[in-house]
Amino acid sequence: MTGTAPNSTAPKTVGAAKLAVRVSAITTLNALVTRFEFQRIDGADFPTFSGGAHTVVEMMDGEKKRLNPYSLMSDPAELSTYAISVRRDDQGRGGSLFMHQKIKVGDEMALSYPVNLFVLDLRARKHLFVAGGIGITPFLAQIKQLEAIGGNWELHYSCRSPDLGSYVDELTEYYPHATSVYYDDKKQLIDLDNLLDGQPFGTHLYVCGPKGMIDWVRKTATATGWPQAHVHHEEFFAPQPGRPFAVRLKKSELTVEVGAQESLLEAIERLGVDAPYLCRGGACGQCETDVLDSDGTFLHRDHWLEDDEKESGEKIMPCVSRFEGKILVLNR
Amino acid sequence: MSTFEFPPSIRSRPVYCVLEARPGKAHLMIADAEGAEALIDLALRAPELMAKAHVIYIPKATDFGAALNALNPAQYYEGPSYSAAVSRIKRVFSDASMGLQIYLSGTEGLMGQALSEAMQAGYDHTAIQTEHRGSLARRMQCVHCKGITEDVSNDPFQCSHCGLNLFVRDHYSRRLAAFQGVCIDAEEPGNVPPSKELYS
Amino acid sequence: MTLQFNTETFRDDYSFHNSQRAIDRFPFPFHEDSYMYAVNMERHQGGPADSVYEKRFDVDEHYVAEMADRAKVLGDDPLRCQSLPHMTLAGWDLLELIMVSKSEEYPDLFELHRKGREWYWINKPLGIEDHFTFMDDTTLPYGPMEYITRQTQGDFCVLDQREDNLWMDAGMVTTQADWSLDFDIGMNFFEWHAPVPLAHEKGIFKRALKFLLNIQQGAPARRLNWTMTVNPLLDTSPENYHKWGIQKTTLTSENIGAKQHLRVELQTFFRLPRSNALVFPIRCYLMSFQDIVSKPKWGRRLNRVVRDLPEELASYKGFIDNRPLMLDYLSQFDDGLPTSFGVWPDEDITPTLQR
Ligand code: HEM
Ligand code: FES
Numbered sequence: 001m002t003g004t005a006p007n008s009t010a011p012k013t014v015g016a017a018k019l020a021v022r023v024s025a026i027t028t029l030n031a032l033v034t035r036f037e038f039q040r041i042d043g044a045d046f047p048t049f050s051g052g053a054h055t056v057v058e059m060m061d062g063e064k065k066r067l068n069p070y071s072l073m074s075d076p077a078e079l080s081t082y083a084i085s086v087r088r089d090d091q092g093r094g095g096s097l098f099m100h101q102k103i104k105v106g107d108e109m110a111l112s113y114p115v116n117l118f119v120l121d122l123r124a125r126k127h128l129f130v131a132g133g134i135g136i137t138p139f140l141a142q143i144k145q146l147e148a149i150g151g152n153w154e155l156h157y158s159c160r161s162p163d164l165g166s167y168v169d170e171l172t173e174y175y176p177h178a179t180s181v182y183y184d185d186k187k188q189l190i191d192l193d194n195l196l197d198g199q200p201f202g203t204h205l206y207v208c209g210p211k212g213m214i215d216w217v218r219k220t221a222t223a224t225g226w227p228q229a230h231v232h233h234e235e236f237f238a239p240q241p242g243r244p245f246a247v248r249l250k251k252s253e254l255t256v257e258v259g260a261q262e263s264l265l266e267a268i269e270r271l272g273v274d275a276p277y278l279c280r281g282g283a284c285g286q287c288e289t290d291v292l293d294s295d296g297t298f299l300h301r302d303h304w305l306e307d308d309e310k311e312s313g314e315k316i317m318p319c320v321s322r323f324e325g326k327i328l329v330l331n332r
Numbered sequence: 333m334s335t336f337e338f339p340p341s342i343r344s345r346p347v348y349c350v351l352e353a354r355p356g357k358a359h360l361m362i363a364d365a366e367g368a369e370a371l372i373d374l375a376l377r378a379p380e381l382m383a384k385a386h387v388i389y390i391p392k393a394t395d396f397g398a399a400l401n402a403l404n405p406a407q408y409y410e411g412p413s414y415s416a417a418v419s420r421i422k423r424v425f426s427d428a429s430m431g432l433q434i435y436l437s438g439t440e441g442l443m444g445q446a447l448s449e450a451m452q453a454g455y456d457h458t459a460i461q462t463e464h465r466g467s468l469a470r471r472m473q474c475v476h477c478k479g480i481t482e483d484v485s486n487d488p489f490q491c492s493h494c495g496l497n498l499f500v501r502d503h504y505s506r507r508l509a510a511f512q513g514v515c516i517d518a519e520e521p522g523n524v525p526p527s528k529e530l531y532s
Numbered sequence: 533m534t535l536q537f538n539t540e541t542f543r544d545d546y547s548f549h550n551s552q553r554a555i556d557r558f559p560f561p562f563h564e565d566s567y568m569y570a571v572n573m574e575r576h577q578g579g580p581a582d583s584v585y586e587k588r589f590d591v592d593e594h595y596v597a598e599m600a601d602r603a604k605v606l607g608d609d610p611l612r613c614q615s616l617p618h619m620t621l622a623g624w625d626l627l628e629l630i631m632v633s634k635s636e637e638y639p640d641l642f643e644l645h646r647k648g649r650e651w652y653w654i655n656k657p658l659g660i661e662d663h664f665t666f667m668d669d670t671t672l673p674y675g676p677m678e679y680i681t682r683q684t685q686g687d688f689c690v691l692d693q694r695e696d697n698l699w700m701d702a703g704m705v706t707t708q709a710d711w712s713l714d715f716d717i718g719m720n721f722f723e724w725h726a727p728v729p730l731a732h733e734k735g736i737f738k739r740a741l742k743f744l745l746n747i748q749q750g751a752p753a754r755r756l757n758w759t760m761t762v763n764p765l766l767d768t769s770p771e772n773y774h775k776w777g778i779q780k781t782t783l784t785s786e787n788i789g790a791k792q793h794l795r796v797e798l799q800t801f802f803r804l805p806r807s808n809a810l811v812f813p814i815r816c817y818l819m820s821f822q823d824i825v826s827k828p829k830w831g832r833r834l835n836r837v838v839r840d841l842p843e844e845l846a847s848y849k850g851f852i853d854n855r856p857l858m859l860d861y862l863s864q865f866d867d868g869l870p871t872s873f874g875v876w877p878d879e880d881i882t883p884t885l886q887r
Contacts (some may be wrong), residue, residue, distance in 0.1 A: 003526075017748065017749075017750045017751055019736060039569075047749055047750060047805060048625075048749075048805035048806055049749075049805055049806075050806050050807060050808045051806060060529040074808065078859075099578075112750055113749050113750050113751075114805075116808045119693065119694075119808045121694060122618035122619075122621065122807065123454055123617075123618045123691070124454065127456040136413070143804070148667075149621065151669075169495060178768060196430065196431065197429070198356060198429045198430060199429055199431075199454060201425055201426075201428040201429060201430060201432065201453055201454060202453055202454020202455055203428075203430050203454075222355070223355050224355065224357060224431050225354065225355050225356030225357055225358075225430070225431035225432065225433050225458030226430055226431065227455075227456055227458065228458075228459070229456035229458050229459055229695055230430065230455075230459070252459060265867070278748065280747060284746060285742055285746060286746050342726035342727060343722040343723055343726040343732065344719060344723040344724070344726035345723075345726070345740070354840070376655075388635060399581075428562075451718075457689070458695075473715065474768075475712055475770045475773075476771060476772075476774050477772060478611070478714070494723060496774055501727075502726075503715070503726060503727055505715045505716070505718070505719070506718055506719070506723075507718040508715065511714055512771060514768075514773065515773055515774040515777070517780060518773050518774045518775075518777030518783055519777045519778060519780055519853075521778070
């Protein structure tokens with residue numbers, strides 16, 4: 001379906017849509033978070049994007065190609081620059097450390113076209129944002145977008161401490177009436193029950209932050225009568241490390257060992273096999289792959305497959321899911 | 333018995349459920365005619381809802397008003413017709429907060445129109461519960477003149493506005509709260525099959 | 533080559549006609565001798581020179597006449613163009629997409645000059661020149677979607693993307709194959725497709741939707757759909773069916789070659805950047821049977837497709853009553869010789885008709 005149809009009238013050469021960029025600025029925001037700004041090497045404007053969109057950043061770490069998604073946090077109306085904020089994750093698989101330690105102003109990199117899996121529901125009478133830590137980034141772009149079209153919004157932002165409150169100053173300066181900040185170290189908690197009570201009919205609630213916060217907000221909302229369709233969350237899973245396993249790629253006639261620190265998708269790409277993806281976080285469905293044969297246990301970690309599809313053992317999302325067992329053969 | 337099992341149909345045709353109590357800060361219940369029975373059943377299963385309930389009821393030719401009132405809802409209104417009640421319904425939505433649960437029961441026409449009002453107030457339709465009771469008559473839009481004919485229970489029927497002979501489709505518009513009526517004799521004017529009762 | 537625009541009508545005297553160039557580039561929709569619904573999508577990234585697939589928005593000899601027909605339809609029934617309140621941003625996205633595409637691809641016909649948000653648009657074929665402020669609704673005579681689609685061939689559905697579905701929340705629909713925007717506006721992908729036979733059961737819509745939800749900015753897609761229309765009538769709307777339906781009964785073996793048209797829709801899909809909406813232009817190409825059979829391969833194939841089409845589809849497409857008459861005509865152009873694979877007429881390798 002994604003390839004060319006048998007009756008194709010289309011030309012055959014199509015490359016993945018990528019943008020060649022140069023790092024134009026690096027700003028340390030605090031001990032954990034650094035902002036990276038990019039400009040296009042050809043000097044052109046970036047594609048327009050909508051608040052909540054992410055880009056997949058391609059990093060060449062020696063021999064290893066890393067592809068990590070980050071929310072675009074710059075103003076969607078300002079297209080000479082794209083900006084992302086990267087939180088250093090010392091326990092992660094190394095992408096954020098690479099950005100923090102190796103990337104310098106002037107370096108050339110590649111970004112994917114923007115993809116949005118966390119859009120504003122423009123029907124909303126009011127947009128209520130709840131952010132935790134680095135989860136603030138998609139909201140920064142959404143707020144700018146709403147300001148441009150006169151949207152009604154309110155932000156509740158929880159950070160560990162004033163030292164680690166990325167963008168707090170900017171938000172409280174420009175939007176003092178719409179922004180509330182809460183610091184963990186001062187024992188300030190978002191009073192969620194109260195916040196969710198009395199919001200105007202037609203309000204939409206958005207939450208982005210640590211998994212615990214997302215679960216808490218969604219659960220509280222449901223318990224107080226908010227329908228699911230009015231509660232949105234950015235659920236991006238970084239691939240988790242796991243035990244190495246072997247996989248056979250039937251169409252490519254190749255076998256590969258997936259390392260403990262790499263994802264199945266990355267292992268496939270390492271062999272030079274073209275595999276589709278958009279989010280690399282188990283959310284978009286683009287990487288869905290047919291399993292031709294297997295003997296073992298699937299570790300499904302995506303939000304895409306239906307439960308019965310997961311149980312069937314006929315599909316896997318290689319960007320986040322893994323496998324433990326003897327045989328895994330994919331139609332790739 | 334006021335319940336009816338609709339035969340399987342196309343994907344645009346609404347399907348109805350049995351109302352279930354859901355957590356909420358307030359509960360809006362709108363019903364017409366035998367729809368009252370669904371609210372009474374709900375209140376029997378979840379009496380705790382009623383202290384925070386606003387009931388809006390259009391009896392048509394039935395007599396469930398006293399029984400509904402006896403459920404002791406926080407607020408109770410009885411109106412002679414949907415058109416008489418609609419400005420009140422709009423007002424309820426404009427004053428409402430998130431956390432309101434909406435329960436609709438009775439005819440397809442009533443449920444459809446109240447649901448469309450809630451949508452226009454910015455509420456997602458998937459969050460609204462609907463339970464069909466009573467008449468199987470449909471609210472029909474004439475696709476040609478756009479006029480709505482209420483309570484259509486025969487197929488084909490005559491558009492009450494432009495007079496064309498229309499057949500009754502299952503294609504349904506949530507926004508219009510109506511099924512679609514299309515000219516049946518366009519290719520052979522005057523050849524109109526005898527009208528049959530719906531689902532007969 | 534500069535384009536010559538036809539003086540022609542799609543109603544009353546039906547003076548619509550296709551030039552030889554239009555016949556040569558007609559998007560014949562059948563790549564083999566039979567037809568069944570399928571998830572027939574491919575990328576929309578150009579195509580052979582001068583084909584209808586080459587440009588993002590094809591402009592052809594019917595442009596000016598089609599726009600006049602659209603204006604007439606809208607004059608009679610303004611509800612053919614509607615946009616729910618939250619879709620205005622998507623309207624601006626669409627206006628930008630079309631203005632940028634057309635001015636890049638047809639610089640002799642369209643010009644767009646931009647200074648920040650101050651835009652100047654020139655449409656030479658229609659004699660339109662407007663200065664306006666991008667994203668300021670008050671500076672255009674219509675809403676942004678209506679403004680630009682009054683100047684662009686084809687119908688347009690603008691789909692909001694929410695809850696893993698697409699919602700038809702805006703559109704300009706005046707050249708449709710018998711469906712009503714006024715009725716379908718607000719529906720989701722499965723709901724507006726509800727009347728289509730067989731395709732739901734085959735899982736086609738489920739798979740098609742997954743594909744559409746993932747269409748990315750800068751990577752548009754396309755597919756073809758087709759039906760049959762008696763007379764070159766663009767506005768085969770349900771709204772007017774009580775007026776045009778009777779025309780289906782006027783076919784005879786004498787007039788069928790000229791009167792019966794194959795109606796092909798080139799459907800494309802573009803992600804819109806600011807709103808994250810999807811736009812679905814449905815571009816209609818009409819060609820009479822007599823023009824189709826001027827390509828021997830197409831004549832042979834059309835006979836076989838029409839002959840073998842399942843009843844459900846012939847009935848849904850509204851030509852089941854006329855099928856015998858069509859086959860009487862088309863079978864004269866089918867000598868049973870094999871046809872080559874693919875949609876192109878392949879005139880250099882196709883044998884002439886063996887009578
Ligand atoms: C998102 C964009 C799309 C829109 C707005 C759209 C809209 C429509 C509408 C309004 C109809 C007429 C239904 C009726 O009878 O009332 C239709 C028919 C149909 N659509 Fe779509 N459609 C879209 C995408 C697709 C895709 C991707 C497929 C791919 C399989 C598809 C397959 C069909 C088929 C098979 C029919 C029946 C057509 C016939 O037999 O003439 N559509 N579509
Ligand atoms: S790439 Fe998005 S789900 Fe795998």
